[in-house]
Amino acid sequence: MKKLSESVISSQVFEDGAADDASRSSEENSLLAEAAETKNDAAKNCPAAAPAARIAALTALYDSEEFNLRLLYSGHDLGAVCTPEGTEFRLWAPTAERVELQLFASPCADKPEETLPMQKQEQGVWFLADSRNLHGVHYTYLVTVDGRTAETTDPYARACSANGVRSMAVELARTDPDGWEVDRGPALAQPTDAVLYELHIRDISADASSGIRAKGKFSGLAERGTRNSAGLPTGLDHICGLGATHVHLLPSFDFSSVDETAGQPSFNWGYDPANYNIPEGSYSSNPQDGAVLRIAAV
Numbered sequence: 001m002k003k004l005s006e007s008v009i010s011s012q013v014f015e016d017g018a019a020d021d022a023s024r025s026s027e028e029n030s031l032l033a034e035a036a037e038t039k040n041d042a043a044k045n046c047p048a049a050a051p052a053a054r055i056a057a058l059t060a061l062y063d064s065e066e067f068n069l070r071l072l073y074s075g076h077d078l079g080a081v082c083t084p085e086g087t088e089f090r091l092w093a094p095t096a097e098r099v100e101l102q103l104f105a106s107p108c109a110d111k112p113e114e115t116l117p118m119q120k121q122e123q124g125v126w127f128l129a130d131s132r133n134l135h136g137v138h139y140t141y142l143v144t145v146d147g148r149t150a151e152t153t154d155p156y157a158r159a160c161s162a163n164g165v166r167s168m169a170v171e172l173a174r175t176d177p178d179g180w181e182v183d184r185g186p187a188l189a190q191p192t193d194a195v196l197y198e199l200h201i202r203d204i205s206a207d208a209s210s211g212i213r214a215k216g217k218f219s220g221l222a223e224r225g226t227r228n229s230a231g232l233p234t235g236l237d238h239i240c241g242l243g244a245t246h247v248h249l250l251p252s253f254d255f256s257s258v259d260e261t262a263g264q265p266s267f268n269w270g271y272d273p274a275n276y277n278i279p280e281g282s283y284s285s286n287p288q289d290g291a292v293l294r295i296a297a298v
Contacts, residue, residue: 070123071094071123071124072123073092073123073124073125075090075125077090078090078091078092078125078156079154079156079157079158079277080134080139080154080157080158080167080169080170082133082134082135082169082170082171082172083133083171084133084171085131085133086129086130086131086132086133087129087130087132087133087134087135087169088127088128088129088130089101089118089127089128089129089130089139089154089169090125090126090127090156091118091125091126091141091143091154091156092123092124092125092126092156093124093125093126093143093145094123094124095124095145095146096120096126096143096144096145097144097145097146097147098117098142098143098144098149099117099118099120099126099141099142099143099144100115100116100117100118100141100142101114101115101116101117101118101128101139101141102114102115102139102140102141102142102151103115103116103134103137103138103139104137104138104139104140104166106138107138107161107162107165107166107168107288108161109138112140115142116128116130118141133171134169135169135170135171135174136168136169136170137168137169138160138161138166138167138168138169139154139166139167139168139169140152140153140154140166140167141153141154153165153166153167153275154167155275155276156277157275157277157278158170158172158277158278159278160254160275160278160281161287161288162260162261162281162287162288163259163260163261163281163287164254164256164274164275164278164281185246186245186246188245193245194245194246195242195243195244195245195246196244196245196246196247196248197239197242197244197246197247197248198247198248198249198250199221199239199247199248199249199250200249200250200269201216201217201218201221201249201250201252201280201283202216202265202267202283204220204221204235205217205220205221205223205234205235206265209228209229210226210228210234210235211226211227211228211229211234211235212226212234212235214285216265216282216283217283217284217285218252218279218283218284219285220235221235221236222236223235223236224236224237225237250269250270251269251270251271251273252270252279252280252283253270253273253275253276253277253278253279253280254273254274254275254276254278254279254280254281255268255270255272255273255274255280255282256272256273256274257272258280258282260280260281260282260287261287265282266282
C-alpha cells in the first residue's frame with residue numbers, strides 16, 4: 001500500500017562496510033572501514049548480540065568528533081530547491097558509490113523520462129543543478145552502496161505524490177497564501193504567557209455535529225463561524241474562545257500506514273512518519289497535488 005521504499009540514505013550509512021571507491025575521500029574510506037571492522041568483530045565474537053553491538057558502535061562513530069569534522073553536513077539546502085533560475089538537488093549519502101536522479105513525467109509513470117548522474121561533493125553530499133525550474137516534477141533517487149542499487153524517495157523532500165510513492169520538486173514561494181510574508185504569531189512578553197491547545201487534525205472536525213464542512217482536513221481547522229446543533233462554537237472558534245494563543249498539532253507529517261487514496265478516512269495518531277517534511281495527504285482535499293493541496297492547505 002505504502003511506500004516506494006524506506007530511505008536507504010540514512011539507514012544504510014556505515015551499515016554495509018566500505019568500498020574503496022574513487023568518489024570517496026581517503027578520510028571517508030578510513031571512517032567507513034572502521035565501521036565495517038566494528039560490524040564484523042561484533043558478529044564474530046557474539047552473533048546473537050551482533051545487531052545491538054553494531055548499533056552501539058555505529059552510534060559512537062556518528063557521535064565522534066572525526067565523523068562530525070569529515071562528514072557532517074550543516075547546510076539547510078538538502079532536497080530539491082526550485083527557483084525561477086533553475087533547480088538544485090542535494091542528497092547526503094556519504095557511503096554511496098553512485099547516485100542518480102530519476103525524473104518522471106507524472107506521479108504514476110512506469111518509467112522515468114530522464115536519469116541524470118549526480119556529482120559527489122564534500123561532506124558526503126551529492127549534487128545536481130538543472131537550468132529548468134522543475135516545480136511539480138516527480139522524482140526518485142537511485143543510490144548504489146557496495147555494488148547494490150536501491151530506488152528511494154528523497155528524505156528531504158517538501159512534497160510528494162499520494163502515499164509518498166515519489167518525491168516532488170516544489171517552488172515553495174508558489175504555495176504561500178496571501179499575506180504570508182507579513183504574517184506573525186502573537187507577541188508574548190514571556191514564553192510562559194503562551195496558552196497551548198493540543199489537537200488532532202482529524203478529530204477537531206470529524207464529528208458529524210461539528211458544523212465544519214471540510215471534516216478531517218487541514219482546511220477544516222481554518223473554518224470560522226462554525227457551530228454545532230446546539231449553537232455552540234466548534235473548531236477554531238471554540239479554541240479561540242478558550243483564550244488559547246498557540247495550537248500544538250499532533251503529528252501531521254506524511255504517515256506511512258495510511259492509504260491516502262482510500263475513499264474512507266483512516267484514523268492514525270501519526271507516529272509512523274514516512275516523510276517528515278511533507279504534510280499528510282489524507283488531511284488534504286487531493287493527496288496527488290503535492291504543492292497546492294498539501295502544502296498550501298497547511
